[in-house]
Every structure is written in C-alpha cells, then in structure tokens.
Amino acid sequence: MGRPNKYPDQFRKDAIELARSSGRPIAEVARSLNIAEGTLWNWVRAARDADSRAGDPEALSESERDELARLRKQVIELQTDKEILRRAAAYFARETMR
Structure with missing residues (x-):
C-alpha cells in the first residue's frame, strides 16, 4: 500500500493546467506554487502520457x-x-x- 498523496488531486490538475497554459517555465510555475520543480515535471509528464494513451489506447x-x-x-x-x-x-x- 502506497503512502497517501501529499497534494490533493484538484491541486495537481490546476498546477498541470497552469504549467501548460501560462507560457511560463515549469520551474517558475513550481516556485509560485511552492512545490518542487521535479514534482511538477512528473505531474506534467504523467498527464501528457495519459493524454497520449487516451488518444491511442495501444500506445506504450x-x-x-x-x-x-x-x-x-x-x-x-x-x-x-x-x-x-x-x-x-x-x-x-x-x-x-x-
């Protein structure tokens, strides 16, 4: 059993959307949200992978x-x-x- 999420799901979704739509570097967005840059990078990458799998369910x-x-x-x-x-x-x- 994994550890509980430190950040709520809605916060993650909002952070991902802000990183995608703001045009600012992810590092800057992460600093403004007081989260680690690597954390936001992981969230954005996971969301991008999920989006690509949704478009092509056979994608790896x-x-x-x-x-x-x-x-x-x-x-x-x-x-x-x-x-x-x-x-x-x-x-x-x-x-x-x-």
Missing part, C-alpha cells in the same frame, strides 16, 4: 518503452550466444570424428 508508456528496448537488447545478446554455442558444438563434433 515510458516504462513500457524502456522495458521493450531492454528486452530487444537481451534478445540480440541471446541470439549471439546461441550462434556461438551452435558453432562451438559443430566444431567439437568435427573434432571427435577425427
């Missing part, structure tokens, strides 16, 4: 994209390992037949 989240990249890299490494083992097995099979 940032963590899913990171995991996909990690898994693709792992597949390449495993394919390389498999090819090395296949060649080694063929080499040793030839050596035992001599």
Whole structure:
C-alpha cells in the first residue's frame, strides 16, 4: 500500500493546467506554487502520457518503452550466444570424428 498523496488531486490538475497554459517555465510555475520543480515535471509528464494513451489506447508508456528496448537488447545478446554455442558444438563434433 502506497503512502497517501501529499497534494490533493484538484491541486495537481490546476498546477498541470497552469504549467501548460501560462507560457511560463515549469520551474517558475513550481516556485509560485511552492512545490518542487521535479514534482511538477512528473505531474506534467504523467498527464501528457495519459493524454497520449487516451488518444491511442495501444500506445506504450515510458516504462513500457524502456522495458521493450531492454528486452530487444537481451534478445540480440541471446541470439549471439546461441550462434556461438551452435558453432562451438559443430566444431567439437568435427573434432571427435577425427
């Protein structure tokens, strides 16, 4: 169970809307609201991701994209390992037949 939210949902929505519509830098908006700049950045990014998922339900989240990249890299490494083992097995099979 996570910890309770420090800021009410309506405050978050208002802060996100202010950051989007004011034309001011997020750091300045965060200072005016007395919240950490990183906190507001996270809220804005999460809202942007939620908006993009609403437009395309099949869209991947940032963590899913990171995991996909990690898994693709792992597949390449495993394919390389498999090819090395296949060649080694063929080499040793030839050596035992001599």
